[in-house]
Amino acid sequence: MRVAVTGSAGGVGRVLCPALADAGFDVLGLDLSLSTTLRDDGRTEQRVIDLLDRVAVFDALAGIDAVVHMANHPNSYAARPPTRVYTDNVTTNTNVFEAALAHGCNKLVFFSSIQAQGSTRMIGDDPLGPSHIPYLPMDGNTPAYPTNYYGLSKVVGEQLLEMHCRLNPELAGVVVRLPYIGGEPGRPMERKLDEVRRRGWQKFFSADEGFAYIPPADVASLVLALLRGMTPGFDRVLAAVNDNQFSLPAERVAADYFAGVEVRQDLSGRFTLIDNAPITRRYGWEPTPVQRPAPVPG
Numbered sequence: 001m002r003v004a005v006t007g008s009a010g011g012v013g014r015v016l017c018p019a020l021a022d023a024g025f026d027v028l029g030l031d032l033s034l035s036t037t038l039r040d041d042g043r044t045e046q047r048v049i050d051l052l053d054r055v056a057v058f059d060a061l062a063g064i065d066a067v068v069h070m071a072n073h074p075n076s077y078a079a080r081p082p083t084r085v086y087t088d089n090v091t092t093n094t095n096v097f098e099a100a101l102a103h104g105c106n107k108l109v110f111f112s113s114i115q116a117q118g119s120t121r122m123i124g125d126d127p128l129g130p131s132h133i134p135y136l137p138m139d140g141n142t143p144a145y146p147t148n149y150y151g152l153s154k155v156v157g158e159q160l161l162e163m164h165c166r167l168n169p170e171l172a173g174v175v176v177r178l179p180y181i182g183g184e185p186g187r188p189m190e191r192k193l194d195e196v197r198r199r200g201w202q203k204f205f206s207a208d209e210g211f212a213y214i215p216p217a218d219v220a221s222l223v224l225a226l227l228r229g230m231t232p233g234f235d236r237v238l239a240a241v242n243d244n245q246f247s248l249p250a251e252r253v254a255a256d257y258f259a260g261v262e263v264r265q266d267l268s269g270r271f272t273l274i275d276n277a278p279i280t281r282r283y284g285w286e287p288t289p290v291q292r293p294a295p296v297p298g
C-alpha cells in the first residue's frame with residue numbers, strides 16, 4: 001500500500017514515516033522542505049510541495065492508496081495574523097481531501113487536535129471558571145467547542161472529512177484528535193506545576209485539555225493501527241497515554257480543574273482523563289504503558 005504522509009518533515013512526520021516504512025508501506029512524504037533525518041530506506045520518497053497549491057496537490061496524490069494528512073500550522077501562534085492559521089489550514093485540508101478523492105484514494109486519516117474541544121481556562125487564570133466539557137473521561141464524541149482560529153480550522157477539517165464520508169460510501173475517514181505531542185514512550189513526563197508557575201508558563205496550559213499528552217512513537221503506532229483497521233464510514237478518536245504532564249492522579253485533576261463535570265467512569269488508579277477504550281475496541285490500539293516507580297512501603 002502506498003501512503004502519502006503530509007507534514008513528513010515535521011515532528012511527527014519524522015517518526016511516523018520510518019514506522020510506516022518498517023511496517024511494509026511505501027511512503028510518499030510531502031512537505032515544504034525535505035527532512036534530512038528521514039533515512040533512505042528504499043521505501044520512502046520525499047517531495048517538496050506547498051499544499052496550498054491545488055494543482056500541485058492533485059499532481060502529487062496520483063496513485064496513492066491512503067493519505068495521512070498532518071501538514072497544518074500546528075497551533076494558533078504558528079502564523080500571523082492568526083486568521084492565516086485558519087485560512088491556510090482550511091485551504092490545505094480542502095486541497096488534500098479533494099485531490100485524494102479525485103484519484104480514487106479511499107483511506108484518509110486527518111490529524112485534528114484536542115483544541116477542537118476548547119483551549120481556555122489557563123492554569124494561571126483566577127478564577128479558573130467552570131468547564132464547558134460535558135463529561136469525563138473525554139473521548140472522540142466530546143463536542144466541538146473551538147476557542148481560537150487553530151481549533152476552528154481543525155473543526156472545519158473534521159467536518160469536511162465527515163462530509164466526504166457521507167457523500168462517498170467507500171471512503172474510510174478517521175479524525176484523530178491529539179493532545180500535546182511530546183514525551184518518551186513508557187516514561188512519565190512529570191512536569192512540576194510550581195516550576196511552570198515560576199517560569200510564567202501558565203498561559204500555555206489549558207485545563208480544558210486535562211494536561212494530556214502522547215509521545216510521537218505512540219502516535220505512529222496509532223496511525224499504523226488505523227491504517228490496518230479502518231473501514232468505510234467516518235470515525236473520530238481522541239488518544240493519549242495513561243499519564244498527564246504533571247503525573248497527577250486523574251481523580252485529582254478532575255477534582256481540581258473540572259468541578260461539577262459529570263464523571264462517567266471510575267477514575268481511581270488512572271492518570272489520564274482521556275478514554276482510549278473506544279480505540280482499543282475498534283482498532284486494537286493501546287498506548288505504551290507508562291512505567292511508574294513502585295510506591296515505597298510504609
Ligand SMILES: NC(=O)c1ccc[n+]([C@@H]2O[C@H](COP(=O)([O-])OP(=O)(O)OC[C@H]3O[C@@H](n4cnc5c(N)ncnc54)[C@H](O)[C@@H]3O)[C@@H](O)[C@H]2O)c1
Nearest residue numbers: 007009010011012031032050051070071072074178180181
Ligand atoms: N505538536 C503537537 O503538540 C500537536 C498536538 C495536537 C495536534 N497536532 C497536529 O499534528 C500534526 C503534526 O504536528 P507536528 O507537531 O508534527 O507539526 P510540525 O509543525 O512539526 O509539522 C508540520 C509540518 O507540516 C508542514 N506544512 C505546513 N504547511 C504546509 C504546506 N502548506 N505545504 C506543505 N507542508 C506544510 C510543515 O513544513 C511541517 O514540517 C499537525 O496537524 C498538528 O496540528 C500537533
